[in-house]
Amino acid sequence: MTLPVSLTTFNVLGTISLFLFFLLIYLWSTYNELVTKKNRVRTDFADIDVQLKRRASLIDNLVDTVKAYAKHEEETFENVARARSALESSRGARQTAEAENALTQTLRSLFAVVENYPKLQASENFQQLRTDLKETENSIAHYREEYNQTVLSYNNLVQTFPNLLVAGLFRFESEELFQA
Amino acid sequence: MSTLHRARIFFLLFLLVFFFITGTAVYAGWQSGELQRIVITPLKQAAGNLYQMYRESVKLSEDFRTPPAASPESSAATPSSQNQLNFQVAPQATDAAGNVISPNQ
Numbered sequence: 606m607t608l609p610v611s612l613t614t615f616n617v618l619g620t621i622s623l624f625l626f627f628l629l630i631y632l633w634s635t636y637n638e639l640v641t642k643k644n645r646v647r648t649d650f651a652d653i654d655v656q657l658k659r660r661a662s663l664i665d666n667l668v669d670t671v672k673a674y675a676k677h678e679e680e681t682f683e684n685v686a687r688a689r690s691a692l693e694s695s696r697g698a699r700q701t702a703e704a705e706n707a708l709t710q711t712l713r714s715l716f717a718v719v720e721n722y723p724k725l726q727a728s729e730n731f732q733q734l735r736t737d738l739k740e741t742e743n744s745i746a747h748y749r750e751e752y753n754q755t756v757l758s759y760n761n762l763v764q765t766f767p768n769l770l771v772a773g774l775f776r777f778e779s780e781e782l783f784q785a
Numbered sequence: 786m787s788t789l790h791r792a793r794i795f796f797l798l799f800l801l802v803f804f805f806i807t808g809t810a811v812y813a814g815w816q817s818g819e820l821q822r823i824v825i826t827p828l829k830q831a832a833g834n835l836y837q838m839y840r841e842s843v844k845l846s847e848d849f850r851t852p853p854a855a856s857p858e859s860s861a862a863t864p865s866s867q868n869q870l871n872f873q874v875a876p877q878a879t880d881a882a883g884n885v886i887s888p889n890q
Contacts, residue, residue, distance in 0.1 A: 613813075613817060613819060614809075614810075614813040614817070615810055615813045615814035615817060615819045615820065615823075616819075618806055618807075618809050618810030618813060619810045619814065621806055621810075622803070622806045622807040622810050625799075625802070625803045625806060625807075626803065626807075629799060629800070629803060632796075632799070633796075636792060636796075774791075774795070775788050775791055775792050775795070776788050776791065777788065
């Protein structure tokens with residue numbers, strides 16, 4: 606049986622070269638897409654982080670305001686401070702989400718304390734802080750949604766065939782969702 | 786090793802291998818004359834054909850744009866009898882049976 610094309614050096618090397626060319630184009634575009642999406646995930650997480658820091662700062666001010674009225678609620682203040690420092694030292698989406706949830710819980714107990722002080726509730730400073738806190742929480746929810754969408758898109762790229770081979774080659778790993 | 790560092794080394798090596806193999810293929814093809822036969826000659830022919838087509842299209846568009854030379858007949862009120870739409874066909878010569886006699890016969 607004879608081949609339709611003779612196996613000369615030029616034919617063999619030319620075919621390998623063409624194959625390598627298409628492989629290079631594929632690897633190139635997939636790698637760039639992975640890097641772009643990974644950076645998008647990082648940027649979106651940084652957006653959440655900015656809002657979380659703003660929230661922590663507002664909580665600090667809120668605790669100071671409450672302290673002026675309710676000096677005997679040391680335990681609640683300590684819990685809030687602990688949760689706040691845990692949030693500051695957290696790394697990654699899962700750890701940050703856990704710390705954020707813990708802070709939300711302690712904040713609830715703080716507001717429960719405030720219920721016992723009508724003068725504090727009526728104060729303008731407290732009301733302003735509460736409004737700012739609510740706005741920041743809405744922002745966090747918005748950025749969290751954006752972040753989760755970006756992570757979904759990135760994870761789909763990393764986990765689907767044949768991109769998972771390229772992702773494995775360059776050690777791109779799946780990212781965690783920010784779950785409330 | 787970070788992702789960026791791995792990618793840098795990988796793509797550098799890949800490009801080196803790719804250029805080496807491509808260079809070897811071109812050299813082998815050039816030496817054996819296959820490159821001339823399979824790649825260069827067909828490309829030259831295709832380029833020549835394209836150029837010819839371009840020349841023809843330019844010539845056609847020039848012919849279309851150039852107005853016909855003014856003649857006394859073209860400005861006459863009645864159309865010329867030499868107008869291509871009205872040209873007269875000379876009667877063809879036939880033999881007794883009615884068959885057309887060609888001029889070469």
